Amino acid sequence: MTKTTARALALALACTTPVALALTPAIARAQGVMQSQPSGVLSLNAQASAEVPQDVVNITLFYEQQASDPSTLTATLNQRADSALQKARGVSGVTARTGSFSIFPSTDRDGRISAWRGRTEVVLESRDFGAASKLAGEMASIMQVGNVQFSLSPEAQRAAEQKLSGEAIKSFRDQAASSAQAFGFSGYSIREVNVNHSGVMPRPMMMMSARAMGADAKGMAPMPLEGGTSTVTVNVSGSVQMK
Numbered sequence: 001m002t003k004t005t006a007r008a009l010a011l012a013l014a015c016t017t018p019v020a021l022a023l024t025p026a027i028a029r030a031q032g033v034m035q036s037q038p039s040g041v042l043s044l045n046a047q048a049s050a051e052v053p054q055d056v057v058n059i060t061l062f063y064e065q066q067a068s069d070p071s072t073l074t075a076t077l078n079q080r081a082d083s084a085l086q087k088a089r090g091v092s093g094v095t096a097r098t099g100s101f102s103i104f105p106s107t108d109r110d111g112r113i114s115a116w117r118g119r120t121e122v123v124l125e126s127r128d129f130g131a132a133s134k135l136a137g138e139m140a141s142i143m144q145v146g147n148v149q150f151s152l153s154p155e156a157q158r159a160a161e162q163k164l165s166g167e168a169i170k171s172f173r174d175q176a177a178s179s180a181q182a183f184g185f186s187g188y189s190i191r192e193v194n195v196n197h198s199g200v201m202p203r204p205m206m207m208m209s210a211r212a213m214g215a216d217a218k219g220m221a222p223m224p225l226e227g228g229t230s231t232v233t234v235n236v237s238g239s240v241q242m243k
Contacts, residue, residue: 040242041191042179046171047235048164052157052200054150054227059124059136060099061143070103070116077101077120084122084142091135093128121146127153129225136223150227152200157232161197164234169195172236185242193238200230 063080067073081098088096099121105113122143126132136145152160172193180188 038241040183040185041239042176042183042188042242043237043239044172044175044179045235045237046168046175047233048168048171049231049233050160050164051229052152052160052232054152054230055127055156056151056153057126057129057132057225057227058149058151059132060121060146060148061124061136061139062099062119062121062146063143064117064119066106066115066117068115070118073103073116073118077103077118080142081120081122084139087139087142088122088124088135091131093131094124094126094135097123097125099123129227133223133225145223148223148225152230152232157200157230160232161234164232165195165197165236168234168236172238176240180240180242183242188240188242191239191241193236196235196237198233198235200232 061084063077063084065073065076065080067076081101085096085098088094101118101120103116103118106115106117108114124132124135176188176190180186
């Protein structure tokens, strides 16, 4: 080995040695972190669901009309909606509110406006299905039934979620205890836990034919209304330390 080669080799070793020494503490720290991570940690998920009877009904009433000009049509639609709202105000247990309102032109073959068509809606809401059905029948001469929708009230949803939370938490703890025993541990402690309410799955809207209801009906017998159910779900997820 020549003197030049020996000096180059010594210089290379001198440069790499500090790097190796600098990496040694970092590797040691990484190994320490890996060794300090807890063992026996188990992730779990539990769920509880129930079918809860829908206790609110929404009945949408509508009225459609055609006129030669939009101002006259607007006045006619507003008058019809006001009449329906006034009739509903005197019924106990039923609330009424305005729904959608629309006016659009009708055109002839040449694309010119030949008339104006409009639609106005009033929505009845109640937990008393019988009272809402009776009122909708009495208002048949004013407005027709467009659709009926059932839903779950906030109070019923909260009550169901409270009950299901207890069931889901119990299921989570039972899973933790049985899993810890299966892995050879005598018990466990909770590291973290989350309780989530996934809301409800509403029943699809039930549509009714306006022609079947009869546009010129003076009064109708109460419609038979029967709500379905909504699915309420509570999820509990988290991790436990088996010990």
